[in-house]
Amino acid sequence: MARITASVYTSHVPAIGAALDLGKTGEPYWQKVFSGYDFSRQWLRDNTPDVIFLVYNDHATAFSLEMIPTFAIGCAAEFQPADEGWGPRPVPVVKGHPELAAHIAQSVIQDDFDLTIVNRMPVDHGLTVPLSLMCGQPAAWPCPVIPFAVNVVQYPVPSGRRCYNLGRAIRKAVASYDQPLKVQIWGTGGMSHQLQGPRAGLINREWDSAFLDRLIADPADLAQMSHIEYVREAGSEGIELVMWLIARGAMSDNPPRVAHRFYHVPASNTAVGHLILENT
Amino acid sequence: MNTSKQKRVIPGTTMFDGEQARKGYALNKMCFSFNSAENRAEYLEDKEAYCDKYGLNEQQKKAALSLQVLDMLAAGGNAYYLAKLGGIFGLDMQDVGAQQTGMTKEAFKAKLVEAGK
Amino acid sequence: MALDKPYQDVPGTTIFDAEQSRLGYHLNQFCMSLMKAENRARFKANERAYLDEWLMTEEQKQAVLARDLNWCIRLGGNIYFLAKIGATDGKSFQQMAGSMTGMTEEEYRDMMIAGGRSVEGNRVVGEDGNAQAHRQPQGKAGRKEAH
Amino acid sequence: MAKIVGGINVTHVPYIGRAIANNLQQDPYWKPFFDGFPPVRQWLAKVKPDIAVVIYNDHGLNFFLDKMPTFAIGAAPEYSNADEGWGIPTLPPYQGDVDLSWHMIDSLIEEEFDIVTCQEMLVDHAFTIPLELFWPDQHPCPVRTVPICVNTVQFPLPTAARCFKFGQAIGRTIESWDSDARVVVIGTGGLSHQLDGQRAGFINKEFDLMFMEKLISDPLWVTRYSIPDLVELTGTQGVELLNWLTARGALLGEVAKVHANYHVPISNTASGLLCMEAV
Numbered sequence: 133m134a135r136i137t138a139s140v141y142t143s144h145v146p147a148i149g150a151a152l153d154l155g156k157t158g159e160p161y162w163q164k165v166f167s168g169y170d171f172s173r174q175w176l177r178d179n180t181p182d183v184i185f186l187v188y189n190d191h192a193t194a195f196s197l198e199m200i201p202t203f204a205i206g207c208a209a210e211f212q213p214a215d216e217g218w219g220p221r222p223v224p225v226v227k228g229h230p231e232l233a234a235h236i237a238q239s240v241i242q243d244d245f246d247l248t249i250v251n252r253m254p255v256d257h258g259l260t261v262p263l264s265l266m267c268g269q270p271a272a273w274p275c276p277v278i279p280f281a282v283n284v285v286q287y288p289v290p291s292g293r294r295c296y297n298l299g300r301a302i303r304k305a306v307a308s309y310d311q312p313l314k315v316q317i318w319g320t321g322g323m324s325h326q327l328q329g330p331r332a333g334l335i336n337r338e339w340d341s342a343f344l345d346r347l348i349a350d351p352a353d354l355a356q357m358s359h360i361e362y363v364r365e366a367g368s369e370g371i372e373l374v375m376w377l378i379a380r381g382a383m384s385d386n387p388p389r390v391a392h393r394f395y396h397v398p399a400s401n402t403a404v405g406h407l408i409l410e411n412t
Numbered sequence: 413m414n415t416s417k418q419k420r421v422i423p424g425t426t427m428f429d430g431e432q433a434r435k436g437y438a439l440n441k442m443c444f445s446f447n448s449a450e451n452r453a454e455y456l457e458d459k460e461a462y463c464d465k466y467g468l469n470e471q472q473k474k475a476a477l478s479l480q481v482l483d484m485l486a487a488g489g490n491a492y493y494l495a496k497l498g499g500i501f502g503l504d505m506q507d508v509g510a511q512q513t514g515m516t517k518e519a520f521k522a523k524l525v526e527a528g529k
Numbered sequence: 530m531a532l533d534k535p536y537q538d539v540p541g542t543t544i545f546d547a548e549q550s551r552l553g554y555h556l557n558q559f560c561m562s563l564m565k566a567e568n569r570a571r572f573k574a575n576e577r578a579y580l581d582e583w584l585m586t587e588e589q590k591q592a593v594l595a596r597d598l599n600w601c602i603r604l605g606g607n608i609y610f611l612a613k614i615g616a617t618d619g620k621s622f623q624q625m626a627g628s629m630t631g632m633t634e635e636e637y638r639d640m641m642i643a644g645g646r647s648v649e650g651n652r653v654v655g656e657d658g659n660a661q662a663h664r665q666p667q668g669k670a671g672r673k674e675a676h
Numbered sequence: 677m678a679k680i681v682g683g684i685n686v687t688h689v690p691y692i693g694r695a696i697a698n699n700l701q702q703d704p705y706w707k708p709f710f711d712g713f714p715p716v717r718q719w720l721a722k723v724k725p726d727i728a729v730v731i732y733n734d735h736g737l738n739f740f741l742d743k744m745p746t747f748a749i750g751a752a753p754e755y756s757n758a759d760e761g762w763g764i765p766t767l768p769p770y771q772g773d774v775d776l777s778w779h780m781i782d783s784l785i786e787e788e789f790d791i792v793t794c795q796e797m798l799v800d801h802a803f804t805i806p807l808e809l810f811w812p813d814q815h816p817c818p819v820r821t822v823p824i825c826v827n828t829v830q831f832p833l834p835t836a837a838r839c840f841k842f843g844q845a846i847g848r849t850i851e852s853w854d855s856d857a858r859v860v861v862i863g864t865g866g867l868s869h870q871l872d873g874q875r876a877g878f879i880n881k882e883f884d885l886m887f888m889e890k891l892i893s894d895p896l897w898v899t900r901y902s903i904p905d906l907v908e909l910t911g912t913q914g915v916e917l918l919n920w921l922t923a924r925g926a927l928l929g930e931v932a933k934v935h936a937n938y939h940v941p942i943s944n945t946a947s948g949l950l951c952m953e954a955v
Contacts, residue, residue: 146622147621147623192610192612196557196561197554197795198558198795199792199793199796200792201743201745202790202792207434216564216613217564217569217616218616230430234431237430238831241838244834246745246746246747246791248743248746248792249430249433249743249744249830251437253742253743286793287544287545287547287782288782288786290785290788290790291788326646327608327612328602328608328626329542329543329599329660330540330629330630330631331540332541332626332629333640333646334645334660335644335646335647335648339648360539363536363539364652365648368544397644397645398641400622403645419904422875422904423874424875424876425870425872425907425908425911426872426912427907427912428829428830428831428912429830429831429832430830430831433741437741440736440740443736443761444741447760448759452761452763481872485873490736490872491912492736492829492871493736494872495690495761495871496761499762499763500761505871506943506944508871508876509877509944512876513875520877523877524944525941527879527940528879528881547778547782551751551795
C-alpha cells in the first residue's frame with residue numbers, strides 16, 4: 133500500500149526562483165533565505181519519496197479568468213515549466229505520475245470533492261520554486277510530481293475547513309493505492325504577504341508564528357479560521373496558507389515529528405515560512 | 413496498475429477513464445479541432461498530414477483513416493469526439509452504432525425500435 | 530449580493546471577488562496575453578495599438594499606459610495578472626508592490642528588510658496605520674508625483 | 677427571494693436539431709417525440725419563468741480533455757452556440773444572468789462544492805436543443821440563462837448522491853437570491869443509450885421508466901447505484917441521467933408530475949421528458 137511519509141510546507145515566492153536562476157544565492161540578502169533550506173535539501177536526499185503531491189496555486193498562468201477551477205489535479209505524464217512573462221524558468225520538466233493521480237482523482241471525487249481533471253497544464257513558479265528550494269538545481273527532479281492547483285486568486289476561494297477535509301480524503305486515497313509508494317505531500321504559498329494596494333508589504337510575524345504552532349499541534353482547529361482573518365492579519369495574498377491545510381490534513385492523526393522549522397522576513401514581499409513534518 | 417483492478421467489466425463497453433483519456437489525447441484533440449469548418453476542410457485536403465499535425469500515433473492514424481470506430485475506441489477515442497470525425501463523412505450515430513455491432517443500419521435501427529416495445 | 534463582504538473594511542486592500550473579476554475581465558485577459566514573448570514584443574512596439582485589440586475600457590487602457598497599478602486594481606485588475614505587465618517591463622514583484630504604495634524601490638525594500646509593514650493600525654479602515662487613506666502617499670516617489 | 681417554478685428533464689440528441697431544421701415534427705419517426713412537448717409549453721406559458729438554469733454535459737465544444745471540470749458554472753453576460761463539427765446551423769446567443777451566476781458561485785463554494793467558474797462559455801446542443809423544444813421559434817430565447825455543466829464524459833464522474841446534493845445546493849442558492857425572478861430548472865441528457873463499443877444501441881426501457889417514476893416519488897432511489905452500475909444499466913452515455921438527478925435535487929422537497937413522455941428511439945437514444953412542480 134502507498135503511504136504518506138511526510139509533509140513539507142514552504143512559501144513559493146517568484147523572486148526566490150529568480151535569485152536561484154541568476155546565481156544570486158550567495159548574496160547576503162538571499163543567503164539568509166536559502167540557509168533555511170540547507171537542512172531541507174539534505175533531508176530530501178535522505179528521504180527521497182517515490183512521488184510528491186504538490187499543492188500550489190496557479191498565478192494567472194494555466195488558468196485565465198475564462199475558467200477558474202477550485203481544485204485541479206494534474207494527471208498528465210509531464211508538465212512544462214511556464215513562461216509567466218519573464219520567459220520560462222531554466223528548470224527541468226516536471227514528470228507526473230498519471231496512475232497515482234488518476235487513482236487519487238477517482239477516490240476523492242467519490243468522496244464528494246469536485247475536482248477538475250487536467251491532462252495538459254504548464255506549471256508556474258508556485259510549483260517550481262518549492263522544488264528548487266528543496267532540490268537545488270538538479271538536471272532532473274528527484275521523483276515524479278503530481279501538481280494540484282487550488283484557486284486562491286478569484287473569490288470565492290475554498291475555506292480552510294474544505295481544504296483540510298480534502299487533505300483527509302487524499303490521505304485515504306493514497307492509502308488505498310496498492311503499490312508500495314512513499315508519497316510526500318507539499319503545501320506551498322504564504323506566509324503573510326500582500327502584493328497589492330497601499331497596504332502592500334504587510335507582514336505579521338506574530339500571527340505567522342502562531343499559525344505554524346497551530347498547524348503542528350491542532351490543525352483541525354486552525355482549519356476553522358475564516359477567510360477574513362487571513363486577509364486582515366496575513367495580507368490579501370496570505371490566503372494562500374489555506375493550501376497548507378490540505379497537506380496537513382493528509383498527515384496521520386498521530387502528532388507529527390517536526391523535522392525542521394524555519395521562518396524569515398523578507399524574501400521580496402513575503403514572509404518565508406517552512407516546515408517539514410514526518411508521520412510517526 | 414492499481415485502478416485497473418477495480419474496473420468493472422461490462423461486455424462491449426469501455427469506460428472513458430483516465431487511462432483512456434491519456435491514451436487517446438491526440439486523437440480526441442484532433443477530433444475537437446473539427447468544431448471548426450476550416451479545420452474539417454483542411455483534414456479532407458490531406459488527412460495523413462492532418463493526423464501528423466496532431467501527433468497521432470500509428471494505431472490512431474490507421475484507425476482514423478479507416479474510420480473504424482472500434483479501432484478508434486481501442487486507441488483511446490471518446491464517442492463524443494469521434495462523432496465530429498464521423499460528421500465529416502456524413503456518418504450519423506446510427507451508422508456508427510451499426511458499424512460497431514456488425515449490423516446493417518436497418519437492422520440496428522430495428523433493434524432500437526424493438527427495445528422500446 | 531446575498532453574502533456579506535466583510536473584507537471591504539480592510540484598508541488599502543481590494544479583494545478580487547466576482548464583481549472585480551467581472552469588471553476587470555478584459556484587462557486581465559490582456560495581461561494574460563503577455564505570457565507570450567511574441568505578444569510582449571508587439572505590446573512594446575506599440576502599446577496603444579496593442580491595447581486597442583482588446584475589449585478594455587478607455588480608462589483601463591489609460592491605467593495600463595500610466596502603469597498605475599492601483600488604478601488598474603480599481604478597474605478590476607488582479608495583481609497576479611497585472612504582474613505580467615511588470616514582467617514585460619522587466620520589473621520585479623517588489624518594484625511593482627513599491628509603486629502601489631508611493632514608495633521608491635529602495636524605501637520599500639528597506640521596509641521589508643525591517644520586518645515588513647506592521648499589521649498594527651492597518652487591520653480595519655479608520656485606524657491610524659500607514660496603509661490608511663489619510664496617510665497616503667507614503668513615500669518619496671509618491672510625494673514627487675503628488676506635486 | 678427568487679422562486680423556483682418547477683423543473684423539466686429532457687433528452688438532448690443533436691439529431692433533434694436537424695429534425696427541427698427540416699420541419700419533421702409530423703414525420704412518423706419524429707411525431708411520438710415532438711408530441712410530448714405541447715403540454716410542457718402550456719405549462720411554461722402558465723408559470724412564466726424569467727430564467728432557466730440549465731444542467732447538462734458538454735460534448736467537446738467548450739471543454740476539451742486538457743481540463744475537465746466535475747461541475748462548471750457559466751458567469752457570462754451571454755452564451756454563444758457554435759459549430760460542433762457537423763455544420764448544423766447555429767442558434768443565436770443566449771442571454772445570461774451574471775448576478776444569479778455569481779450569487780450561485782458564492783454560495784456553492786460556501787457550501788463546499790468545488791466548482792469551476794467560466795466567464796466565457798460556448799453552449800452546445802445539450803443546452804440549446806431543450807430550449808428550442810420548449811420555446812420553439814422564439815429567437816432570442818425569451819428567458820435569461822445560467823448554464824451548469826456536469827462531467828458525464830471522462831471518468832471518474834461525480835456519484836449520483838453527490839449530484840443530488842449538488843442539485844439541492846443549487847435549489848437553495850436560487851431560493852436565497854434576493855430577486856423576484858421566477859426560475860425554471862432544466863436537466864438534459866439520457867435516458868438509456870450507448871454510442872460506443874460492441875454494445876452500441878443498448879437501451880433499458882424498464883430501468884428508464886422506473887427512474888422517471890422514482891425521480892418523482894423517491895429520487896434517492898438511484899443513489900444506491902454506483903457509476904459502473906449505472907453504465908451497466910443505462911449505457912456509457914446513459915449516465916447523463918445524472919443531469920436529471922441534479923435538476924431534481926434543485927426542486928427541493930416533494931414534487932408532482934405535470935407531464936411525462938417516453939419514446940424509443942431517437943437516433944440511438946431512449947428519449948424521456950419529465951416536467952415537475954413543487955407540491
